[in-house]
Amino acid sequence: MNDVIDIFRKSGALLQGHYRLTSGLHSPTYFQCALVLQYPQYCQLLGQKIVDHFIQYKIDAVLSPAIGGIVIGQEVGRQLGIRTIFSERQGHEMELRRGFKIQPDERILVCEDVVTTGGSVFEVLDLIKQNNAQAIGVGYIVDRSNGKIHFGVRQFSIIQLDIEVYQPGSCPLCKDNIPIVKPGSRL
Secondary structure, eight states, X not given: OXXXXXXXXXXXXXXXXXEEOTTSOEEEEEEOHHHXXXXXXXXXXXXXXXXXXXXXXXXXXXXXXXTTTHHHHHHHHHHHTOXXXXXXXXXXXXXXXXXXXXXXXXXXXEEEEEESSOHHHHHHHHHHHHTTOEEEEEEEEEETXXXXXXXXXXXXXXXXXXXXXXOGGGOHHHHTTOOOBOOSSOO
């Protein structure tokens, strides 16, 4: 795990400050996976860790929630030699767009970059179920919940950390008037 944290530090992807997460929670720590995944050698290494965990299962496709999971999902799919698709938010709903389809009985691996509450992953798992396919598991880079989130399928995270998060109304960073930044993909 320390080697992966070092990669985040070297690439400037482990940020400290005051952040509004995609979940709406606030945190003094932010993992900007895009800054790590821009380097092919790191993307390949992180993808390999997820592949190594799930290689024993028959997987037909990788599905990632946009936008954070797309790059790592693509790398995992490339290494497995399988089709890779992503879902997008249309309004408040996660959907398959761009002609992407899930076939009934397909065996799908979900890939994500960071999980705090798991909201996007739960929505993707619902898409899989709605299409009568099977979720084989969820692979992701950073688990900010330190294993507290359970998706009801096999799951694997490369890093598990218990990172402080605060409800907006009780955030000590807000009380200290530290400016908040929203670096993620959802405004």
